[in-house]
Amino acid sequence: xxxxxxxxxxxxxxxxxxxxxxxxxxxxxxxxxxxxxxxxxxxxxxxxxxxxxxxxxxxxxxxxxxxxxxxxxxxxxxxxxxxxxxxxxxxxxxxxxxxxxxxxxxxxxxxxxxxxxxxxxxxxxxxxxxxxxxxxxxxxxxxxxxxxxxxxxxxxxxxxxxxxxxxxxxxxxxxxxxxxxxxxxxxxxxxxxxxxxxxxxxxxxxxxxxxxxxxxxxxxxxxxxxxxxxxxxxxxxxxxxxxxxxxxxxxxxxxxxxxxxxxxxxxxxx
Amino acid sequence: xxxxxxxxxxxxxxxxxxxxxxxxxxxxxxxxxxxxxxxxxxxxxxxxxxxxxxxxxxxxxxxxxxxxxxxxxxxxxxxxxxxxxxxxxxxxxxxxxxxxxxxxxxxxxxxxxxxxxxxxxxxxxxxxxxxxxxxxxxxxxxxxxxxxxxxxxxxxxxxxxxxxxxxxxxxxxxxxxxxxxxxxxxxxxxxxxxxxxxxxxxxxxxxxxxxxxxxxxxxxxxxxxxxxxxxxxxxxxxxxxxxxxxxxxxxxxxxxxxxxxxxxxxxxxx
Numbered sequence: 114x115x116x117x118x119x120x121x122x123x124x125x126x127x128x129x130x131x132x133x134x135x136x137x138x139x140x141x142x143x144x145x146x147x148x149x150x151x152x153x154x155x156x157x158x159x160x161x162x163x164x165x166x167x168x169x170x171x172x173x174x175x176x177x178x179x180x181x182x183x184x185x186x187x188x189x190x191x192x193x194x195x196x197x198x199x200x201x202x203x204x205x206x207x208x209x210x211x212x213x214x215x216x217x218x219x220x221x222x223x224x225x226x227x228x229x230x231x232x233x234x235x236x237x238x239x240x241x242x243x244x245x246x247x248x249x250x251x252x253x254x255x256x257x258x259x260x261x262x263x264x265x266x267x268x269x270x271x272x273x274x275x276x277x278x279x280x281x282x283x284x285x286x287x288x289x290x291x292x293x294x295x296x297x298x299x300x301x302x303x304x305x306x307x308x309x310x311x312x313x314x315x316x317x318x319x320x321x322x323x324x325x326x327x328x329x330x331x332x333x334x335x336x337x338x339x340x341x342x343x344x345x346x347x348x349x350x351x352x353x354x355x356x357x358x359x360x361x362x363x364x365x366x367x368x369x370x371x372x373x374x375x376x377x378x379x380x381x382x383x
Numbered sequence: 384x385x386x387x388x389x390x391x392x393x394x395x396x397x398x399x400x401x402x403x404x405x406x407x408x409x410x411x412x413x414x415x416x417x418x419x420x421x422x423x424x425x426x427x428x429x430x431x432x433x434x435x436x437x438x439x440x441x442x443x444x445x446x447x448x449x450x451x452x453x454x455x456x457x458x459x460x461x462x463x464x465x466x467x468x469x470x471x472x473x474x475x476x477x478x479x480x481x482x483x484x485x486x487x488x489x490x491x492x493x494x495x496x497x498x499x500x501x502x503x504x505x506x507x508x509x510x511x512x513x514x515x516x517x518x519x520x521x522x523x524x525x526x527x528x529x530x531x532x533x534x535x536x537x538x539x540x541x542x543x544x545x546x547x548x549x550x551x552x553x554x555x556x557x558x559x560x561x562x563x564x565x566x567x568x569x570x571x572x573x574x575x576x577x578x579x580x581x582x583x584x585x586x587x588x589x590x591x592x593x594x595x596x597x598x599x600x601x602x603x604x605x606x607x608x609x610x611x612x613x614x615x616x617x618x619x620x621x622x623x624x625x626x627x628x629x630x631x632x633x634x635x636x637x638x639x640x641x642x643x644x645x646x647x648x649x650x651x652x653x
Contacts, residue, residue, distance in 0.1 A: 191488040191520045198490050199479060206476065209469060218461040220468050223493035226509050239496050239509070245531045250461045261515045 118160045118286035119247065120369065122151070123276045126167025126257075127293035128359025129208065137170040137200065139207045145214075147291065147365055152215035154369030160286070161247040163279060164212075164219070164254045167272040171204040172197060172257055176269055181259050182233075185266025194267055197259045198225060209254050220246065222255040224270055230262040235270065235278045243283065277343040280352050288347065288354035289368055290340070295358035296377030297341070312374055315382040316345055344379040353380045388430045388556035389517065390639065392421070393546045396437025396527075397563035398629025399478065407440040407470065409477045415484075417561065417635055422485035424639035430556070431517040433549060434482075434489070434524045437542040441474040442467060442527055446539055451529050452503075455536025464537055467529045468495060479524050490516065492525040494540055500532040505540065505548045513553065547613040550622050558617065558624035559638055560610070565628035566647030567611070582644055585652045586615055614649040623650045 124147060131138040155162065168176075176182060179193025205221050212219035227239030246253050255275060262268035280288045295310055299321055302308035311321055344354045357364045357376035364375050394417065401408040425432065438446075446452060449463025475491050482489035497509030516523050525545060532538035550558045565580055569591055572578035581591055614624045627634045627646035634645050 185519060188520065192483070192486075194519075194521060195479075195483055195488045195490050199476070199483070202472075202476060202491055206469070206472060209465075213462070213465050213469065216462075218465045220465050220495070221472055221493060223491060223496050225490070226493050226496040226512060229512060229515070237511075241507075242496060242499060242531060245499070249455060249464075249531075249536055250458065251464060261512060261519075266519055 116161075116248075117158075119163065119283055120160045120287045120289065121163045121165065121276055121280050121283075121285045122365075122369070123272055123288070123290045124164060124166040124208070125290065125292045125359060126169030126172070126272070128291050129166060130169030130171060130204065132170065137174065137204070139204065141207075141211070143359065144208065144211050146362060147359065148211045148215045148217065150363070150366035151212065151369065152217050154366050155217060155252075158250075160369075162252045163243065163247065163283070163285075164208075164252060165272045165276050165279070166205070166208050166254065166256050168201060168204070168257045171200045172269075175200050176259065181267055182269045183265075184262070184268065190267070194259050201256055201258050205254060205256050208256075212252065212254065217252050218250060219252045219254050222246075222253040224255050224258045224275060225260045228260050228270060228275075230260045230265075230268050230270060232264045233262065233268045235274065236263070238278065238282070240279075240282055243279070273340050273343065277347055280347055280354075281350060285352055288344075288352060289365070290344075290354060290356045291359040291365055292337075292356050293359060294337075294356070295361060295364075295375075296356050297337070311377050313378045313380060314341075314345075315348060315380055317382045319345065341379070348379050348381045351381055353378060355379070386431075386518075387428075389433065389553055390430050390557045390559065391433045391435065391546055391550050391553075391555045392635075392639070393542055393558070393560045394434060394436040394478070395560065395562045395629060396439030396442070396542070398561050399436060400439030400441060400474065402440065407444065407474070409474065411477075411481070413629065414478065414481050416632060417629065418481045418485045418487065420633070420636035421482065421639065422487050424636050425487060425522075428520075430639075432522045433513065433517065433553070433555075434478075434522060435542045435546045435549070436475070436478050436524065436526050438471060438474070438527045441470045442539075445470050446529065451537055452539045453535075454532070454538065460537070464529050471526055471528050475524060475526050478526075482522065482524065487522050488520060489522045489524050492516075492523040494525050494528045494545060495530045498530050498540060498545075500530045500535075500538050500540060502534040503532065503538045505544065506533070508548065508552070510552055513549070543610050543613065547617055550617055550624075551620060555622055558614075558622060559635070560614075560624060560626045561629040561635055562607075562626050563629060564607075564626070565631060565634075565645075566626050567607070581647050583648045583650060584611075584615075585618060585650055587652045589615065611649070618649050618651045621651055623648060625649070
């Protein structure tokens with residue numbers, strides 16, 4: 114049996130959660146719309162799909178409270194690991210449930226069972242299980258989480274790092290990052306109303322990003338900069354990625370159906 | 384650092400769920416009492432703890448509906464895998480949350496990420512992750528689940544099978560099975576009001592069980608018979624187990640604190 118192309122979709126935390134300082138909330142309306150688009154795109158059964166979602170306040174709030182990213186230093190943090198994971202699982206449960214509501218055979222994939230970090234980087238993951246899940250048509254749904262770390266005791270696995278690791282190890286055909294921006298702008302859209310989305314980026318055109326980086330626009334936070342570095346490394350290995358908006362109806366469906374260039378494509382220099 | 388003794392506790396599905404044909408329910412009152420006893424017993428920090436819980440209607444109802452134990456035969460079952468896992472995760476979420484309410488640093492441990500079956504038997508599990516979780520003081524909480532099976536596509540991992548596998552691989556010092564009966568009776572207590580709990584069982588005294596088996600009492604269902612066979616195999620490897628009641632207040636705490644013989648002990652012939 115020929116393996117179907119593998120698409121990895123990252124649903125950014127900002128696209129599926131609501132910002133609320135008191136109690137983390139799912140952005141149910143947007144999540145439902147995205148799930149509906151994924152469901153539409155899956156009809157025809159042309160590709161395998163692995164989904165990773167971000168954390169939003171579900172992960173960042175408890176992880177920060179217990180300082181989990183600076184390593185394990187006291188017993189109190191062990192309760193923090195428990196709390197942080199449970200909070201992420203709550204979000205994951207909502208994402209998986211919503212996907213199944215649209216007929217998608219989604220299944221939770223707890224990264225802290227399958228993965229081990231070393232100084233914050235994945236060195237092990239349950240790849241064999243993932244491959245078999247994809248083979249029978251399941252859509253695994255993983256997430257950023259707190260993981261065991263051989264150097265630090267515990268550490269945070271970001272959804273982005275997981276996407277990059279899996280795309281590389283599983284030789285993904287395509288990586289789609291669903292963000293709260295429609296792509297990478299050539300200048301800060303909050304300061305410059307003529308700012309435009311860069312259609313394609315590669316190492317040769319990365320100088321454009323440096324300008325944006327120095328502008329410190331909200332569209333290119335440290336997070337986006339780090340993400341882009343990793344996406345360029347993926348591109349080096351011939352895996353193309355695209356950053357699209359999680360808020361423009363139809364964009365995810367069209368991208369999943371094979372359309373390219375709705376957002377910003379990150380690819381190898383031709 | 385000397386490793387602490389490892390205790391594996393199985394919370395039987397019948398002790399933590401309520402029978403309800405329409406909608407699975409957690410037996411919250413009993414679960415809370417058991418969590419409180421575990422919390423008390425953990426004070427003093429004398430042992431590492433791994434908890435496995437059963438499924439009750441959360442697992443059995445969807446698994447039966449989609450005939451998941453007879454292997455993967457059609458696409459409809461793939462949704463069944465998704466549904467069955469999500470239902471088990473719901474129960475696990477309640478168990479982990481209740482344990483943490485009592486101060487226990489519990490963490491979900493999704494078996495379908497860490498494990499692979501071959502013809503219904505575990506051939507792989509995330510043992511390294513478990514060992515590290517125990518080392519930092521986490522209490523992993525796993526469960527029966529639907530897993531990938533190299534021969535059958537998918538199959539059911541029972542909580543009991545997981546307990547036996549882990550007890551063997553992790554060299555557990557003690558295995559405690561919390562059931563809906565206070566141990567193994569010498570005859571069917573529903574038919575014989577003089578039926579007594581057998582205090583100790585080993586291969587030499589197993590003939591007592593055969594009598595009970597033929598009586599087909601509800602205290603020794605096929606489930607209990609199969610469980611006993613596995614417990615005797617554990618005993619062969621010098622791992623002692625004990626079946627105790629999940630409904631007699633204090634029994635779990637006392638057993639965890641080191642008391643022996645409250646229920647039925649299964650051990651090697653001396």
